[in-house]
Amino acid sequence: MSDAMTEPTATPDDAAGDPTDSPSSDSSTTDISPTSLPVQGEPVEYMISLDIAKRGLLIAPIIVAVCALIWGSEGAAGAAVGIGLVIANFLLSAALVSGAARISLGLMMGAVLFGYALRLGLIFLVIVLVRDEPWISLPALGATIIATHLGLLMWELRYVAINLAHPGLAPKQAKS
Amino acid sequence: MEALSILAQVAEPADFGPIGAGIGYGLAAIGPGIGIGYIVGKSVEAMARQPESAGMVRTTMFLGVAFTEAIALIGFVVAMLVQ
Numbered sequence: 652m653s654d655a656m657t658e659p660t661a662t663p664d665d666a667a668g669d670p671t672d673s674p675s676s677d678s679s680t681t682d683i684s685p686t687s688l689p690v691q692g693e694p695v696e697y698m699i700s701l702d703i704a705k706r707g708l709l710i711a712p713i714i715v716a717v718c719a720l721i722w723g724s725e726g727a728a729g730a731a732v733g734i735g736l737v738i739a740n741f742l743l744s745a746a747l748v749s750g751a752a753r754i755s756l757g758l759m760m761g762a763v764l765f766g767y768a769l770r771l772g773l774i775f776l777v778i779v780l781v782r783d784e785p786w787i788s789l790p791a792l793g794a795t796i797i798a799t800h801l802g803l804l805m806w807e808l809r810y811v812a813i814n815l816a817h818p819g820l821a822p823k824q825a826k827s
Numbered sequence: 828m829e830a831l832s833i834l835a836q837v838a839e840p841a842d843f844g845p846i847g848a849g850i851g852y853g854l855a856a857i858g859p860g861i862g863i864g865y866i867v868g869k870s871v872e873a874m875a876r877q878p879e880s881a882g883m884v885r886t887t888m889f890l891g892v893a894f895t896e897a898i899a900l901i902g903f904v905v906a907m908l909v910q
Contacts, residue, residue: 685875692882696889741893748889756871763867763892771856771899778907793904800897804890811886 686757694752699811700745703803707738714799718791725788732787733795736777737803740770848910855902862895 711734718730744766751762774796781787870888874881 685878686871690874690881690885691878695882695886699886699889756874760867760871764864767860767863767896774903790908793908797901797904800900804893808890811890815883
């Protein structure tokens with residue numbers, strides 16, 4: 652995770668022109684709504700989601716092994732599907748938000764709200780498709796979805812909280 | 828009265844499990860929907876007022892939305908298991 656999440660970004664005034672700075676500004680520049688301008692800066696959502704996905708793949712074998720011990724091979728399959736769903740959910744959410752933010756602030760709000768309904772619908776669809784399969788355990792799938800989603804978020808929040816509290820002091824990998 | 832008791836014995840018990848699960852999940856999705864709308868609305872307002880803090884606001888917004896969405900996921904999983 653980089654410091655881009657907390658660093659100040661360029662303002663929309665750079666693109667639209669600051670009407671207070673130039674005395675010759677006309678009404679066409681002052682009519683631009685901030686919500687119709689793209690959000691400046693790096694796609695922080697995508698960076699967070701990539702971090703979460705990396706950590707999810709890191710702990711996936713452990714979760715699958717634990718579920719296999721409790722529920723058997725069906726539990727392992729349920730855990731694998733659950734982890735895949737959670738990671739895909741984060742990546743799809745980030746792609747929607749970051750893509751919409753490049754277009755405009757107002758579209759970003761619509762993308763978040765539409766994305767919420769879309770992603771819940773996709774999760775519902777996947778679970779309806781696999782729920783009657785004999786090779787999957789539903790309790791393992793449900794427990795994995797909840798535990799992985801919350802666990803990965805808490806793990807990521809630890810780094811983001813440090814970064815927000817002390818910009819520039821975020822943990823970084825040591826250079827070899 | 829006797830006919831009613833005969834009917835009650837003959838009639839099979841209705842399976843309200845899927846209906847109850849659907850209603851429960853629908854109710855569980857309302858709260859997170861309101862919460863996410865509130866979070867994103869306030870974040871957009873903050874970014875429109877102070878575009879230079881957009882990076883920090885977007886980070887907080889994304890994590891807030893993800894945490895709120897966890898409530899909907901919990902409701903969904905519970906409805907799926909109870910059914």
